[in-house]
Amino acid sequence: QVQLVQSGAEVKKPGALVKVSCKASGHTFTTSYIHWVRQAPGHGLEWMGVSNPTYTTAYAQSFQGRITMTRDTSTSTVYMELRSLRSEDTAVYYCSSGLGSIAVYWGQGTLVTVSS
Amino acid sequence: DIQMTQSPSSLSASVGDRVSITCRASQDISNYLAWFQQKPGKVPQLLIYAASTLQSGVPSRFSGSGSGTDFTLTISSLQPEDVATYYCQKYDNAPLTFGGGTRVEI
Numbered sequence: 001q002v003q004l005v006q007s008g009a010e011v012k013k014p015g016a017l018v019k020v021s022c023k024a025s026g027h028t029f030t031t032s033y034i035h036w037v038r039q040a041p042g043h044g045l046e047w048m049g050v051s052n053p054t055y056t057t058a059y060a061q062s063f064q065g066r067i068t069m070t071r072d073t074s075t076s077t078v079y080m081e082l083r084s085l086r087s088e089d090t091a092v093y094y095c096s097s098g099l100g101s102i103a104v105y106w107g108q109g110t111l112v113t114v115s116s
Numbered sequence: 117d118i119q120m121t122q123s124p125s126s127l128s129a130s131v132g133d134r135v136s137i138t139c140r141a142s143q144d145i146s147n148y149l150a151w152f153q154q155k156p157g158k159v160p161q162l163l164i165y166a167a168s169t170l171q172s173g174v175p176s177r178f179s180g181s182g183s184g185t186d187f188t189l190t191i192s193s194l195q196p197e198d199v200a201t202y203y204c205q206k207y208d209n210a211p212l213t214f215g216g217g218t219r220v221e222i
Contacts, residue, residue, distance in 0.1 A: 035212065037160075044217040045152070045160065045203050050210060058210035061117065094159065101207040102150055104171070106159045 002026040004095050004107035011113045017083040020110045022095030029076040033101055036069065036080045038091040048093075050101070051078045085114045118143045120206055122215035129222065135191040137218045139204035144184050148208035151180055151189045154217075155200045163202075164189065196222060 007021040022034060036048040049059035051069040059067050063082070071078045078095060090113050098104025119142040129135050139149065147167040152160040162171045164180035167187055177192045191198055199222055204215040 037214075044201075045154075045205075045214040047205070047212045047214060050212070060211045098162070099165070101212060102162065102165045103152070103160070103205070104162050106161075109159060 002097070002105045004097060004105055006093075006095060006107040006110045009111040009113070011115065012085050014086055014114060014116055016085050016114075017081060018085060018112050019079055019081045020093050020095075020112070021077050021079050022107050023075065023077045024097060025076060027097070027105075030073055032097045034069075034071065034078040035096045035101070035103060037094045037096060037103070039094070040088070040091040043091075046091075048080070082112075085112075087114050090114045117211055118145065118206060118213060120204055120213045120215040122202075122204055122218050124218060125216065126219040126221070129194050129220070131194055131196060131222060133194045135194050135198075135220060137189045137202055137204075137220075139182075139187040139189070139215050141185045141187075141206060145206045145208045147183045148206055149180075149182070149187050150205045150207055151178075152203045152205065153198075153200045154203065160203065165207075191220075194220075194222065198222075 003025045005023045031053045034051045051071050057069045066083045068081045092109040094109050095107040096103035121140045149167045151164040154160040168180045179190045181188050201217045201219045203217050
C-alpha cells in the first residue's frame with residue numbers, strides 16, 4: 001500500500017532553516033503530486049505548497065521566498081526546505097499525496113520546534 | 117485567493133444526533149471540495165472528495181453535498197468515535213486552502 005515516511009523531529013534556532021523529507025512507496029512517484037501541510041499547536045491545517053510530477057512547484061503566498069520543494073525521483077523522496085525560521089513556524093509538518101491533488105495518503109508528521 | 121469559511125467553529129451534540137457542518141467558498145470551485153477528519157493527536161484522514169464521493173472505508177453515516185460555493189458535511193447518526201475536528205479543503209487550483217475547522221464534541 002502507499003506509504004509516506006517523513007524524517008524525524010527537528011529543533012532549530014530562529015533564523016535557521018529546516019529541511020524535511022518525505023519518502024514515498026507503493027505508488028507511481030513520477031506521476032504523484034506531493035503536498036505539504038502544517039499545523040501549529042492548537043491551530044488548524046495550513047496548506048504550504050505542492051511538488052508536481054513535472055518538477056514544477058506552487059507555494060502558498062505566505063511562504064513565498066522562504067520555501068523550496070524539491071524531488072528526487074531516484075529515491076522517491078520529496079524535500080521541503082523552510083528558511084528564516086521564526087517561533088511561529090513551530091508546527092507539525094505533513095506531506096500528503098493521492099488522487100491528483102486529493103490528499104488520500106499522509107505522512108506521520110514531523111514536529112519542527114523553533115526556539116532560542 | 118479563494119477563502120474557505122466553515123461554520124460552526126465548534127458544536128456539541130448527543131450520540132445518535134444528525135450533525136451538519138457547512139463550508140463556503142468565496143468563489144465558485146465547482147465540486148473540487150474534500151472533507152477531512154482529524155482526531156486529537158492523529159493524522160488527518162480523507163472522508164469525502166468531489167464534494168460527495170465517500171472515500172473507501174469511511175462509514176456510510178458520513179455524506180457530503182453541494183457544489184459551486186456552498187457545501188455541507190453531514191453525519192447522520194453521531195457516534196462517540198466521531199469526536200474530532202473536521203476540515204474542508206478546495207483542490208481546484210493552488211492554493212489548496214483549508215477551512216478553519218469544526219470541532220465536534222459529544
